[in-house]
Each structure stands twice: as C-alpha cells, then as structure tokens.
Amino acid sequence: MKKNHLTAALALSLLVPGLAQPTIQLSRPGERHPVAGPSTTFTGSVRVTPLFGSSPASAYSGGSVTFSPGARSHWHTHPLGQTLLVTEGVGRVQAWGQPSFEMRAGDVVTIPPGVKHWHGAAPQTSVTHIALQAARDGKAVEWLEPVSQEQYTMKTKHTIENVSPALEKARRETIHGDLWQRPQLNARDRSIVTLSCLIARNQTLGLPFYLERALDSGVKPAEISEVIHHLAFYAGWENAMASVPVAGEVFARRGLGQDELPAARVEPLPLNLEAENQRATTVSANFGETAPGLVQYTTDVLFRDLWLRPDLAPRDRSLVTVAALISSGQVAQVPYHLNRAMDNGLTQEQASEVITHLAFYAGWPNAFSALPVAKEVFAQRKAKG
Numbered sequence: 001m002k003k004n005h006l007t008a009a010l011a012l013s014l015l016v017p018g019l020a021q022p023t024i025q026l027s028r029p030g031e032r033h034p035v036a037g038p039s040t041t042f043t044g045s046v047r048v049t050p051l052f053g054s055s056p057a058s059a060y061s062g063g064s065v066t067f068s069p070g071a072r073s074h075w076h077t078h079p080l081g082q083t084l085l086v087t088e089g090v091g092r093v094q095a096w097g098q099p100s101f102e103m104r105a106g107d108v109v110t111i112p113p114g115v116k117h118w119h120g121a122a123p124q125t126s127v128t129h130i131a132l133q134a135a136r137d138g139k140a141v142e143w144l145e146p147v148s149q150e151q152y153t154m155k156t157k158h159t160i161e162n163v164s165p166a167l168e169k170a171r172r173e174t175i176h177g178d179l180w181q182r183p184q185l186n187a188r189d190r191s192i193v194t195l196s197c198l199i200a201r202n203q204t205l206g207l208p209f210y211l212e213r214a215l216d217s218g219v220k221p222a223e224i225s226e227v228i229h230h231l232a233f234y235a236g237w238e239n240a241m242a243s244v245p246v247a248g249e250v251f252a253r254r255g256l257g258q259d260e261l262p263a264a265r266v267e268p269l270p271l272n273l274e275a276e277n278q279r280a281t282t283v284s285a286n287f288g289e290t291a292p293g294l295v296q297y298t299t300d301v302l303f304r305d306l307w308l309r310p311d312l313a314p315r316d317r318s319l320v321t322v323a324a325l326i327s328s329g330q331v332a333q334v335p336y337h338l339n340r341a342m343d344n345g346l347t348q349e350q351a352s353e354v355i356t357h358l359a360f361y362a363g364w365p366n367a368f369s370a371l372p373v374a375k376e377v378f379a380q381r382k383a384k385g
Contacts, residue, residue: 027052034255037065037073041143044071044120045212047253051130059134066128066253067091069209072120072152075144079136084109084119084129088249089208091127092152093119100154103127118147124209126253175360184353187217192316193354195219195227196323197361199243200235207243211250221251221260226312227320233302235324268308276303315344322346323354326370327362334373339381348378 037046045068053061059080064087075096084093086107093109094100096116103109103119109129111117121127133140160168180190191214198207214224224247232240280299288295307317318341325333338351346354355374359367 034066034253037071041074041076042071042120043074043146044068046071046073046120047255059136059140060132061135061140062130062132064128064130066126067121068126068212068253069121070123070152071126072147073118074146075116075118077114077116077142077144078111078133078140079113079142080134080140081113081115082111082131082133084111084131086127086129089127090122090125091120091129092122093117094151103129116144120147120152123153124206126208126212126250128253179357179360182353182356184349185357188214188219189319189350189354190357191217191219192223192227192319193323193357194361195224196231196235196320197327197358199228199231199239200324200327201362202239202242204242204246207246208250211247215250215254220311221254221256222262222311223316225261226309226317229309230306230312230317230320231324233306234321235328262309262311266309266311268305269310269314271304271308279303313344315341315346318344318346319354322351323358326355326358326366329366329369331369331373334370335377338374338377342377342381348381351378 032049032051034047034049037048047066049064049066051062051064066088072092084103084107086103086105086109088105090105091103092100093103093111094117095111101109102122109119119129160171180187185193191210194210195207195214198204198210211224215221228240228243228247231243276299280303283298284295307314312320318337321337322334322341325331325337342348342351351374355367355370358370
C-alpha cells in the first residue's frame with residue numbers, strides 16, 4: 001500500500017499514537033446477533049443487539065435495545081452518563097423522583113452521570129433505541145431494583161391522560177379489563193379479529209401492540225402472514241401492504257425467520273368441488289356478462305387458491321373475512337361469508353361476540369349496521385335446523 005493512500009480493503013491500518021497499528025473494523029447486520037435481555041436487569045420481553053464494545057482506544061460501548069410493549073429496564077445509573085437515540089416506536093424514560101417522559105422515534109435522550117433512571121416501552125407500543133455509554137474503571141452501569149408496576153404506570157407527560165382521562169379509563173377498564181376477558185371469544189380469536197380490523201382500516205399505529213399480543217396469544221407467525229395475504233383481497237392491496245413493514249419489525253424483534261412463514265406455493269387443502277361449482281355457477285349467472293374478468297379471478301385466485309392455502313384454517317379465514325367486511329362497512333357481503341364462517345365451525349355465540357368486539361375497534365355504527373344482517377342469518381339457519 002502506498003503511503004497516504006487508502007485501499008479498498010475493509011481493514012485499513014491507521015497509525016494512532018500509543019497504539020500498534022489498529023484497524024478499521026466493519027460489522028455487517030447479519031453478524032450482530034440479538035440476545036434476550038436478562039430478567040435480572042429487565043422486566044418483560046427485551047432484545048439487545050450489541051453494536052460495539054469498549055476498546056483500548058475508547059471506553060464507549062453501544063447497543064440497540066428493543067422493548068416489547070410494557071417492557072422496561074430496572075432502575076440503574078451510569079458513572080459517565082448515557083445517551084439514547086430512539087430509532088423506532090414510543091417509549092418512556094424516567095429519573096428517580098421526577099415524572100416520566102414519553103420518547104419517540106427521532107428523539108435523543110441525555111442522562112447525566114450518576115442519575116438513577118429507567119427506560120423502556122410504552123404500555124401499548126414497542127420502542128427501539130441505541131444506547132451509548134462510557135465505562136469508568138471498567139464499569140459502565142450499576143443495576144438497581146426493578147421498576148414496579150405502580151412506578152411504571154404513574155402519570156407521564158404526553159400520555160392519554162393528558163388529553164382525555166376518560167379515554168384512558170375506558171381503554172384500561174372497559175377494553176383491556178373487560179372486553180378482552182369475555183369468554184365468548186378466546187384471546188387468540190380476539191387477536192385475529194382485531195388485526196383484521198386494523199389492517200382493513202389501515203390503522204397501523206396500534207398494530208405493533210396487537211401483533212405482539214397475537215403472538216403471545218398463540219397466533220402463529222405463519223397465520224399472521226396468511227391474515228395479511230388474505231386481507232389484500234378482502235380489504236385492498238395497499239391496506240395489506242401498509243401492514244407489511246410493521247409486521248416485519250415485530251417479526252425481526254422476535255427473531256422470527258422465513259422458515260416460520262408459509263411458502264409462496266403450497267399444497268392446497270382439498271376442494272369441495274360440488275359447493276365450489278355451485279358458487280361459481282351462481283356468480284357467473286349473475287355477473288358473468290357484467291364483469292367476466294372479476295368473475296374469473298374470483299374463481300381462480302380466491303376460491304381455488306387463497307381459500308385453499310393450509311396455513312390459516314378455513315374457520316380463521318372466515319373470521320378474518322367477516323371482521324374485515326364489518327370493519328369496512330361492507331355489510332352486503334356479510335351474509336354469504338357469515339354463513340360460510342358458521343359452516344366452517346364458528347358458533348352463533350362467537351359470531352355475535354365478533355360484532356360486539358368490533359364495536360370498539362371499528363365503531364358502533366359499523367357494528368350496528370351488521371346486526372340486522374347477522375340476525376337474518378341466524379334466523380335462517382335456525383329455521384333450516
């Protein structure tokens with residue numbers, strides 16, 4: 001290498017006073033592996049990705065830390081302080097004896113040396129930040145006691161309570177304290193219904209929280225993948241696409257890889273040929289001359305492909321479809337799909353509870369618009385025995 005010229009090599013020798021030819025080091029994203037934050041220093045689900053450690057040339061170290069909703073660090077101090085660069089989501093940070101502050105993507109938080117503090121996610125949203133701190137005498141942090149639930153839920157600046165205390169009360173007591181505890185639908189079904197509603201309405205702000213909750217409630221990554229795919233056809237392509245980066249971030253935080261997702265081409269479920277031929281004949285007779293392309297796509301893409309993909313059970317596909325239709329105010333399509341859902345195993349009690357649940361997430365008018373349709377479907381099925 002010629003003097004004063006840089007080579008294309010990634011490791012470039014540099015002369016630094018007092019050091020023997022150190023080199024520039026480059027670590028690629030795939031070389032940095034996240035680890036679970038230990039329960040001795042964190043509460044809840046936390047993933048830590050080390051970025052760089054201290055070295056003879058610098059006492060600084062840095063890491064990317066992702067907190068799932070409600071997760072936080074224990075109280076701790078740093079002898080030389082700490083800087084947090086918030087890269088994603090919404091979180092909280094608090095110094096001892098002071099109110100907590102909300103921190104959002106793009107914020108920079110500076111914590112002075114020796115200040116007892118904690119930081120983590122907000123109750124319903126995850127947060128990711130890069131933490132930078134320096135060591136003194138080889139020690140960069142002193143861990144203290146956990147942050148209690150009472151301390152965590154203390155009133156913060158820039159929270160719902162500052163805008164509408166009644167709204168926060170309803171969120172905490174009515175939705176999460178009552179609605180989600182009702183036995184007519186289990187947490188898994190409620191998660192599928194809620195995700196379907198949010199994606200169909202392109203409401204991605206709360207999506208990270210409910211994706212995390214769905215995974216915790218037993219919804220598999222493959223099923224979430226299929227929910228998004230299914231909704232591209234029943235709620236619109238762009239609504240489904242808007243949920244992709246949000247779900248991608250949640251999957252990455254959980255360390256979920258492509259091996260846990262359905263393939264593009266799969267072995268389909270058996271086709272009920274008699275029922276499908278009857279459906280196709282009816283639709284073709286009604287609309288074949290009006291929109292022959294749509295009729296053909298409905299047969300080929302939806303009912304002979306999408307509905308036969310095995311990684312989301314037929315009952316759950318029906319649940320997704322009915323929830324999306326009600327959430328979008330598309331009640332004209334509800335009778336066929338509600339009947340199909342009940343043929344696929346959804347009970348009348350569960351179907352009724354889907355509408356009740358959606359009143360909170362899609363609004364009372366959409367829920368009440370679906371009631372006469374559901375009432376008619378229930379009556380017809382009862383009459384048929």
